[in-house]
């Protein structure tokens with residue numbers, strides 16, 4: 366009987382082994398190829414009854430061949446214009462890098478793309494994307510010496526190791542900002558115009574990153590001015606002195622314990638400093654009234670959120686920062702303001718701020734009441750957990766406060 370000849374083309378040794386085990390039992394004769402090119406060579410010298418393809422290899426091959434003819438002059442210009450629009454509209458570095466990677470990915474369909482940016486003398490991996498079946502990780506960082514040759518010219522460098530890798534430097538006005546590296550699958554040859562396109566693209570990306578960094582610096586100095594202003598305003602009033610700094614401190618502790626990233630902690634800090642900025646627009650006679658507020662006065666105080674939104678709007682803050690400020694008086698049970706949002710609808714940062722804000726207010730004197738002791742304030746937080754405050758955040762915070770207290774007792778004892 367004629368033994369069926371089967372060719373298996375698959376990049377995974379495990380898959381090839383499995384095919385062998387199954388098919389050899391069936392009496393078939395099997396040949397293997399680990400990639401498409403090897404597969405074609407084998408096809409030429411053997412009569413196969415059946416070819417089994419890793420569909421990923423198959424799709425990639427089709428995509429590669431299509432992609433080679435995909436980048437028309439029109440498409441190049443369109444893409445550069447699209448990038449320009451993104452650069453003009455975005456003020457967030459992560460978003461810019463994400464868009465950039467997705468543009469390159471959509472056009473070239475490479476195996477992987479990474480972008481490294483200069484930070485404290487090193488080049489740090491900031492964003493990357495890889496085909497799912499690739500296990501190998503990108504190095505997290507490079508020393509500047511290691512990659513200095515990338516910056517010798519503005520041109521892209523091509524290296525070959527089981528497929529081409531294109532590395533393109535990113536230059537700012539006065540310094541090397543970073544580089545993009547794009548790895549193509551085996552057999553995919555980049556054309557000259559594609560390389561030229563990537564070089565122009567990288568120039569635009571470099572400018573975009575510089576713009577975002579500049580914006581970030583301006584924003585920070587603006588925020589620092591506002592922070593100084595908030596401190597000055599709070600200092601004028603013995604009841605609120607240092608309140609925002611205290612809220613920032615407690616929010617930070619909670620956020621850190623909840624495992625927030627550095628970027629998220631930054632958002633929380635900014636929101637803490639700014640959460641009550643709208644009180645600038647409320648009369649002192651109401652803010653400092655030595656007794657309970659009537660309904661009308663209460664309505665006016667509630668306006669501090671809208672006023673804050675107006676003050677902060679031109680700053681171009683992140684939406685998370687704005688939302689944390691705007692929703693810090695919402696309650697889990699939906700009885701808060703300004704929107705009456707419920708539990709899951711309330712942003713996490715606003716929930717954290719709400720607990721830190723309430724605790725800071727409770728442990729300080731107010732015109733209409735004496736301060737609560739720390740123990741009393743904790744009891745109050747626990748009593749309102751699940752209704753006013755998020756129960757999990759209260760638990761985390763109470764635990765933190767107890768640890769802090771024990772630490773202090775140890776110091777004094």
Ligand SMILES: [Fe+2]
Nearest residue numbers: 640641693694
């Ligand atoms: Fe507030």
